Amino acid sequence: MNNQMEAILTQLKETSGQPVCAYLYDLDHLRAHVSGVVSQLPERCEMYYAMKANSERPILEELAPLVRGFEVASAGEVKKARQVDGQIPIIFGGPGKTDTELVEAIRAGVKLIHVESMHELMRLEHLAGQLNAMVSILLRINLAGPFPDAATLHMAGRPTQFGINEREVPEIMKLLARCKHVRLEGFHFHSISNHLHESNHISLLRIYVQKAKQWADEYGLEITRLNVGGGIGVNYQTLEEQFDWSLFVSLLAEFVEREVPENWKLMFECGRFLTASCGYYVTEVLDLKENHGERYAVVRGGTHHFRLPSSWQHNHPFEIVPVEQWAYPFARKEWEAVDVTVVGQLCTPKDVMARKVPVSRIRIGDWIAFQYTGAYSWSISHHDFLSHPHPAHVWVRPSVNEWSVTGKVGEAWTS
Structure with a gap:
C-alpha cells in the first residue's frame, strides 16, 4: 500500500471520526495488469472477465474496453454488464x-x-x-x-x-x-x-x-x-x-x-487472476488480547467484509501500517516479535483472517492492510451479519492523484 492510499485513509478517518475500515482498489494497476494479460494472448484466444470475482461498477467500467466480454452467472450480473456496456x-x-x-x-x-x-x-x-x-x-x-x-x-x-x-x-x-x-x-x-x-x-x-x-x-x-x-x-x-x-x-x-x-x-x-492484485482490505486494530496462550489482534470489520480466508482456510497475506496518532490519555498497548492471529468483530470463533502469523511489531491503532483482495473478497461475504457497518470502497488512480469513495467509514451503504 502506497503513501497516497495511507493519506486517503487518514483523511477518511479524520472526516468520519471512526476507525479505519475500507477496501482500496488501484485502478491504474488493474488496467496495466489486464492490458498486459490480454495483449499477450495468441490468435484465436479470447479473454472474458468472470464477474463473480468482483462486479463493482468501477471494476467493470475499467475492464470493459480491455476484455472480449463478460462471463456472468445470474440475471443480476447480466443487468450489471448491460448497464456498463449495452453491446459487450x-x-x-x-x-x-x-x-x-x-x-x-x-x-x-x-x-x-x-x-x-x-x-x-x-x-x-x-x-x-x-x-x-x-x-x-x-x-x-x-x-x-x-x-x-x-x-x-x-x-x-x-x-x-x-x-x-x-x-x-x-x-x-x-x-x-x-x-x-x-x-x-x-x-x-x-x-x-x-x-x-x-x-x-x-x-x-x-x-x-x-x-x-x-x-x-x-x-x-x-x-x-x-x-x-x-x-x-x-x-x-x-x-x-x-x-x-x-x-x-x-x-x-x-x-x-x-x-x-x-x-x-x-x-x-x-476472474481472480485479473482483479485480485488490485485490491487491499485495510482495517484498524481495535484491541490486542491474549487467551489460552494465543495472541489476538481484533480489527474493525472481519469476515463479514472479507470472507475469502475463512472460506479457503488460509492465512491471508497482510502488512502492518504503523499509525503514530494516539488519542487516549493512557499507555498504548503493543507487542514486538510475536505470532498474531487477526480476527474481526463477529461473535464467532471462525471470524479469523490469519492465524499465528509472525509480526515484528503491532500496536492498538495500527492498520492491517490485507493484500490481493480485489477478487472473491467483498463479493462473497455475508455483509449484514450482526448489522455491522459496511466498509468504504475507495477507487484510486495514483498516476493522476485522483480518488473517489463509495460509502463512508463507519456507515452502512448500498452499491
Whole structure:
C-alpha cells in the first residue's frame, strides 16, 4: 500500500471520526495488469472477465474496453454488464438458471448460454421457441478426469453440481438433434480452479481439446468455440511467486498452432487472476488480547467484509501500517516479535483472517492492510451479519492523484 492510499485513509478517518475500515482498489494497476494479460494472448484466444470475482461498477467500467466480454452467472450480473456496456458480449453460466433468467438472457442478447443439464437444455429449447429466438449454446461437460495436480478447487472429475456428466453425452446429442431453437457452438470445460502450474494448465487444455475433437468427429459437430474456463490461480501464500502468464502464453501459442483446429476459438473466463492484485482490505486494530496462550489482534470489520480466508482456510497475506496518532490519555498497548492471529468483530470463533502469523511489531491503532483482495473478497461475504457497518470502497488512480469513495467509514451503504 502506497503513501497516497495511507493519506486517503487518514483523511477518511479524520472526516468520519471512526476507525479505519475500507477496501482500496488501484485502478491504474488493474488496467496495466489486464492490458498486459490480454495483449499477450495468441490468435484465436479470447479473454472474458468472470464477474463473480468482483462486479463493482468501477471494476467493470475499467475492464470493459480491455476484455472480449463478460462471463456472468445470474440475471443480476447480466443487468450489471448491460448497464456498463449495452453491446459487450456476455456468456451466461451457472448450474441453477431459472426460466426468468433464461428469458432475460435471451432478451438481453446474451452471446452464449452454457447449458448445464438435460433438463436445462429442454427448458431453453421450450423458452426460445416461445420467443421465436435462436440461441447459441455451449454444453458444459463434467469430465471424468483425471486432471493435473496443483489446484485447490475441483469442479469436475468428482461429485459436484456442475455440468453434464460425461457419460450423458450420447443422450444429450440425441436431444440436440431434435432442437430447433438452440445452436451448439461447442463445449465448456471448467474442471479445476486456482491452478498455479503453467505447463500443467496446458496439459489440462489438451484434455479439453482432445475430448472436443473426439465428440466433434463422433457426432459430426461443427464446433467453433471451446470455453476452457478460468482456473488460473493466485498464490496467496507467497505473493512474489505468481502464475507466470508470459511463460504460459508462450506455451499456449505453440499448443494452439499445433493442436487446436483452425476454425476454433479458445475462450478464457478468468476472474481472480485479473482483479485480485488490485485490491487491499485495510482495517484498524481495535484491541490486542491474549487467551489460552494465543495472541489476538481484533480489527474493525472481519469476515463479514472479507470472507475469502475463512472460506479457503488460509492465512491471508497482510502488512502492518504503523499509525503514530494516539488519542487516549493512557499507555498504548503493543507487542514486538510475536505470532498474531487477526480476527474481526463477529461473535464467532471462525471470524479469523490469519492465524499465528509472525509480526515484528503491532500496536492498538495500527492498520492491517490485507493484500490481493480485489477478487472473491467483498463479493462473497455475508455483509449484514450482526448489522455491522459496511466498509468504504475507495477507487484510486495514483498516476493522476485522483480518488473517489463509495460509502463512508463507519456507515452502512448500498452499491
